[in-house]
Amino acid sequence: MKYAEQINIVDEHNRYVVFHRTWWRRNPDWPDGLEPEAGPKTRIGIAVGIQQAQQMCREWNSANHHGELSRKAEFIEEGKYIR
Secondary structure, eight states: OOHHHHHHHHHTTOEEEEEEEOSEEEOTTSGGGEEEOOOOOEEEEEEESHHHHHHHHHHHHHHSOOTTTTOEEEEEETTSOOO
């Protein structure tokens, strides 16, 4: 079995927390009034496997305008999720 196939088998059982957050905050003292800052995570759901997590992010990002603060979906392996 190839290494890539082994990773896919393991990944099919991994669970990922899918969430969205902003990457900027308003600050009038910064250029363009925006300061880089990772905002709090808001949970969207749980995905089984990285492909499902990626798909959930794509769908959420397509359905939701990212706006001035660049709110986008991402994911992290379950158990490493910190609110």
